[in-house]
Amino acid sequence: MIRIRKAKFEEVLAVRQLAIEVYTDTFATQNTKANMDAFFTESYSIEKFNSEFNEPDSVLYVAVDDLKIIGFLRLRRHNEVDGQLGKNHIELQRLYIHRDYQGGEASRLLMEEALNYAKQRNFEWLWLGVWEKNFRAQKFYARWGFEKFSEHIFHMGEDPQTDWLLKLKL
Ligand SMILES: CC(C)(COP(=O)(O)OP(=O)(O)OC[C@H]1O[C@@H](n2cnc3c(N)ncnc32)[C@H](O)[C@@H]1OP(=O)(O)O)[C@@H](O)C(=O)NCCC(=O)NCCS
Incomplete structure (x- = not known):
């Protein structure tokens, strides 16, 4: 049975390992190894994951099957979209499910947790x-009611990629 709970600091390494595995599964066929490696070095270092865990106004949830972490979700405050959404918003920064659990209930349970967290704190928008x-x-987020409101450029190593910014009114 899958349960959702807040991550413990000593689980950050396992979360990072899962992030790298799911990221590789999802994006390796459409990106060069050099760009993926550069991205991991820059954004997925152990130091980065450790410091993100301690960032104020952020939270890391894990989905656990028995004792195994099979998914996670991170929420944080970030002012990037203040111009479009005002000040009362929270970002769903990462949502990753192990391939064996995609298409199951883990993604729904994590998203419900994110919505509960954001609503309890009276945020107006959840965005990503x-x-x-x-x-x-995209299909998953559309099913939850997210709508596109903007775009930004995201650097995967040397490759500038377009991200859609999606918002959900809470
Ligand atoms: C994105 C993610 C969290 C969604 O969770 P999930 O459990 O896989 O989601 P679901 O299976 O419930 O929904 C995905 C939908 O896309 C469909 N789908 C599956 N493969 C697809 C593909 N290659 N292209 C388009 N749609 C696809 C599914 O059939 C499903 O459609 P439905 O809404 O009609 O049922 C999960 O797939 C994941 O962790 N992916 C890898 C990491 C990632 O991309 N994270 C998000 C970064 S923004």
Whole structure:
């Protein structure tokens, strides 16, 4: 049975490992190894994951099957979209499910947790960035009612990629 709970600091390494595995599964066929490696070095270092865990106004949830972490979700405050959404918003920064659990209940349970967290704190918007070619994730977010409101450029190594910015009114 899958349960959702807040991550513990000592689980950050396992979360990072899962992030790299799911990221590789999802994006390796459409990106060069050099760009993926550069991205991991820059954005997925152990130091980065550790410091993100301690960032104020952020939260890391894990989906656990027995004792195994099979998915996670991170929410944080970020002012990037203040111009479009005002000040009362929270970002769904990462949502990753192990391939064996995609298409199951883990993604729904994590999204419900994110919505509960955001609503309890009276945020007006939940928003996120998704790669324009990540069709599976786009379909998933559309099912939850997210709508595109903008775009930004995201650097995967040397490759500038377009992310769609999606918002959900809470
Ligand atoms: C994105 C993610 C969290 C969604 O969770 P999930 O459990 O896989 O989601 P679901 O299976 O419930 O929904 C995905 C939908 O896309 C469909 N789909 C599956 N493969 C697809 C593909 N290659 N292209 C387009 N749609 C696809 C599914 O059939 C499903 O459609 P439905 O809404 O009609 O049922 C999960 O797939 C994941 O972790 N992906 C890898 C990491 C990632 O991309 N994270 C998001 C970054 S913004």
